[in-house]
Amino acid sequence: MKRYFIDPTLPQWKGNFHCHTTESDGHRTPAEVARFYEEAGYDFLAITDHRKVVDPASIRSGLLLIPGTELDYFITRGHRQAIHIVGVGVDLGLMDTPGLMDSPQQGIDGIIAAGGKAIFAHPAWSLNDPEAIMGLRGLSAVEVYNHMSDDPWNGRRGDSTAILDLCCADGCCLPYVAGDDCHNYDGDQCHSALIVTCAEREQGAVLNAMAQGRVYASQGPVIKELSIEDDTVYLRCSTAQQVIFNSNAMYAKERVVVRRGITEASYPLRDYETFIRVEVTDLWGRGAWSSPILLKDR
Numbered sequence: 357m358k359r360y361f362i363d364p365t366l367p368q369w370k371g372n373f374h375c376h377t378t379e380s381d382g383h384r385t386p387a388e389v390a391r392f393y394e395e396a397g398y399d400f401l402a403i404t405d406h407r408k409v410v411d412p413a414s415i416r417s418g419l420l421l422i423p424g425t426e427l428d429y430f431i432t433r434g435h436r437q438a439i440h441i442v443g444v445g446v447d448l449g450l451m452d453t454p455g456l457m458d459s460p461q462q463g464i465d466g467i468i469a470a471g472g473k474a475i476f477a478h479p480a481w482s483l484n485d486p487e488a489i490m491g492l493r494g495l496s497a498v499e500v501y502n503h504m505s506d507d508p509w510n511g512r513r514g515d516s517t518a519i520l521d522l523c524c525a526d527g528c529c530l531p532y533v534a535g536d537d538c539h540n541y542d543g544d545q546c547h548s549a550l551i552v553t554c555a556e557r558e559q560g561a562v563l564n565a566m567a568q569g570r571v572y573a574s575q576g577p578v579i580k581e582l583s584i585e586d587d588t589v590y591l592r593c594s595t596a597q598q599v600i601f602n603s604n605a606m607y608a609k610e611r612v613v614v615r616r617g618i619t620e621a622s623y624p625l626r627d628y629e630t631f632i633r634v635e636v637t638d639l640w641g642r643g644a645w646s647s648p649i650l651l652k653d654r
């Protein structure tokens with residue numbers, strides 16, 4: 357029986373769950389930021405100012421606006437590392453939660469108690485080790501790509517696949533999202549997205565689709581279908597020049613597909629593979645990252 361991870365029969369909704377405004381250290385107002393994303397064709401947006409929840413009802417927009425925030429911590433284990441947790445779908449009173457800023461786990465617990473979902477932000481930028489992510493309970497997703505952490509704003513720490521592959525190999529396969537994390541609005545906005553597949557553009561449906569892994573991260577490429585049948589992974593996508601099937605296998609000769617005009621690709625799973633994920637690159641070098649699929653129940 358074919359199992360769908362991106363179901364081609366469901367609508368796809370495009371959103372950004374990471375941006376800052378003049379309510380914290382961003383350079384544009386919430387209304388201006390919402391307008392940027394609406395005009396760029398996004399369907400939903402969470403404004404995630406530092407340690408603050410902006411009331412979406414204060415913003416006129418055609419977008420589905422979901423209340424959010426970003427909580428920040430430092431830990432030291434071997435080296436000093438930042439831990440930033442984005443909360444989305446939270447009650448407006450989240451910041452009044454006692455102990456919320458005391459530790460990352462208390463932050464996540466507070467976000468969940470406030471009805472929201474917790475996303476682990478930009479692990480590569482934060483210099484996180486896998487344990488920083490795997491040691492936390494209650495995460496719903498992780499940023500596989502963070503635009504602000506990339507060129508030209510922060511060097512090249514936008515892509516967190518290397519550290520997240522270590523988590524996946526240890527059995528921690530969180531759903532993947534991409535976030536712009538825009539502050540400046542000089543080109544850092546409206547670049548990347550999380551794409552959720554669900555029947556309706558409604559807050560609960562969007563958040564549940566993300567948390568259940570019916571989501572992928574993208575700078576442009578569209579993943580139309582991702583499925584597994586008879587130990588073969590099957591992908592359909594918008595026109596691409598490269599598709600990579602990543603897993604815990606060190607070497608797999610069918611892993612990389614490179615040719616002009618790829619719109620579908622497949623990959624035979626080995627019995628020792630414990631997770632699989634797909635990266636798609638289009639003609640302009642823009643990427644899409646599927647959420648990783650844990651294969652232990654195969």
Ligand SMILES: [Zn+2]
Pocket residue numbers: 426440477478
């Ligand atoms: Zn951050």
Ligand SMILES: [Zn+2]
Pocket residue numbers: 374375376426537
């Ligand atoms: Zn941020």
